[in-house]
Amino acid sequence: MKRFFGAFFVIGLIVAGSVAFQACDSSSSTAPTGSILDEITGYQSWAVLDAVVGPDPFLAAAHGVNNGFVRVVYASQGPDANGTYPEGTIIVKELRDADGNVVGPLTIMLKRGSDFNPAGNGWEWAMTNDTRDSIALHGDNQAMALCANCHTQANAAGNGSDWVFKHPKEYTVDDMAAFLDFANWEKVAENFGPDPFLGQAHGVKDSLYRFVWMNYRVKAFDGKYPTGMIIVKELKDRNGNSVGPLTVMVKRGGNFNPDGNGWEWFMTSPTRDTIITRGDNSTAANGICAGCHSQANTGDNGVDWVFTRP
Ligand code: HEC
Numbered sequence: 001m002k003r004f005f006g007a008f009f010v011i012g013l014i015v016a017g018s019v020a021f022q023a024c025d026s027s028s029s030t031a032p033t034g035s036i037l038d039e040i041t042g043y044q045s046w047a048v049l050d051a052v053v054g055p056d057p058f059l060a061a062a063h064g065v066n067n068g069f070v071r072v073v074y075a076s077q078g079p080d081a082n083g084t085y086p087e088g089t090i091i092v093k094e095l096r097d098a099d100g101n102v103v104g105p106l107t108i109m110l111k112r113g114s115d116f117n118p119a120g121n122g123w124e125w126a127m128t129n130d131t132r133d134s135i136a137l138h139g140d141n142q143a144m145a146l147c148a149n150c151h152t153q154a155n156a157a158g159n160g161s162d163w164v165f166k167h168p169k170e171y172t173v174d175d176m177a178a179f180l181d182f183a184n185w186e187k188v189a190e191n192f193g194p195d196p197f198l199g200q201a202h203g204v205k206d207s208l209y210r211f212v213w214m215n216y217r218v219k220a221f222d223g224k225y226p227t228g229m230i231i232v233k234e235l236k237d238r239n240g241n242s243v244g245p246l247t248v249m250v251k252r253g254g255n256f257n258p259d260g261n262g263w264e265w266f267m268t269s270p271t272r273d274t275i276i277t278r279g280d281n282s283t284a285a286n287g288i289c290a291g292c293h294s295q296a297n298t299g300d301n302g303v304d305w306v307f308t309r310p
C-alpha cells in the first residue's frame, strides 16, 4: 500500500512540476471545458477490456504494479479496424485491492480529436487525486509527458495501438519456476478429510492435508480472477512434509481457453521436477481437471472454476 502511494506521489510530483512549468507557456494546449469527472460518470458499466495483476514489462513500478492490486481497464467504446479509437472514446484504469475495493487515483485517456494534442493523436491524459473526487492533472503529451513517454511504447507493433496497450493481455508461464516458490505466497486454505467434490482425487484417500496458495490474494472481479494470477494446490503428509504432485491453475487470459475463462491447468510429476500435463479445458489431463472444477461454477460452490475463495 505504502509503496504504491509513494510511487504515485513521486510521479505526481514530476508531472505536477512540468505542468506548473508549462502554465506560463502558451503553446501548451489547455483542456476543453467541462469536467472530466462528469465525463467518466458511470464508467464501471462500460466494457471491461482487462483485469490484470502482477508485473508488466512496460510498467516497472508505475500504476500500482508491485503491490498485488488488480488493474482494471474500462472503455466507453472499442477501436476501429485499424486500431484507432474514435473521437469521444474514454478509457479509465482503476486499481482494486485484495478485497475488491477501488483504491488510489484513476488514470484516464479521453479522445478529444480535432486539434487537441496532434502529437498524441487527439488523446487527453488525466489523473484524479487519490480519493478520486477531483482531477489532479490533465493535458496533452507535453503537459503529461510522463504518461505519453511510457504510453508511446503502445504504438510499436504488437504492443497495442493508438497509445493504448494491447487488451486482453496474455500471461504465459514458461516452466515450473513460475510457481515453485509458492510457499512464500499467501496460503488461503488448509483442508483435510473428505470433500463432496473430491471423491478419490487430490490425495483425499491418502489422508493428506490440502494447502491452497495464491501468488496474489485477490477476489474475483466481475466473476473472474485477474490475468496473471496463479493458484497452487499442495499436498502435505501428517508430518508436515510436502508430498506428491502440485496441481496448478494459471490465469493466462488473452484469447487462451475461452471456455475456461482463460485458465491454464498444470500438474507436476510426483517429484515436482517436470510438468506432466498442461493446457486448456480439454487438453490438460484429457479434460479431467476442468471436468471436475466446472462444479465450482455452480451455486455457491466457488467462482470462476476455483473452489477455494480467499
Ligand atoms: C511506466 C509506464 C506507464 C506510465 C508512466 C503510465 N502508464 Fe498508463 N498504462 C501502462 C500500461 C502498461 C498499461 C496497460 C494496463 C496495465 O497492465 O496496467 C496502462 C494503461 C493505462 C490506461 C488504460 C488504457 C491502456 O493503455 O491500456 C490508461 C487510461 C492509462 N494507462 C493512463 C495513464 C495516464 C493518464 C498516465 C499518466 C498520469 C499513465 N497512464 C502513465 C503504462 C504506463
Ligand code: HEC
Pocket (backbone or CB within 6 Å): 191, 195, 197, 198, 199, 200, 201, 202, 210, 212, 231, 232, 233, 247, 248, 249, 265, 266, 267, 285, 288, 289, 290, 292, 293, 296, 305, 306, 307, 308, 309
Ligand atoms: C474430482 C474433482 C477434482 C479433480 C479431478 C481436480 N480437482 Fe482440483 N480441486 C478439487 C477440489 C474440491 C478443490 C478444493 C480444495 C480441496 O479441498 O482440495 C480443488 C482445488 C484445486 C486447486 C486450488 C484452487 C481451488 O479450486 O480451490 C487447484 C489449483 C487445482 N485444484 C488444480 C487442479 C488441476 C490442475 C487438476 C487436474 C490435473 C485438478 N485440480 C483436478 C477438485 C478436483
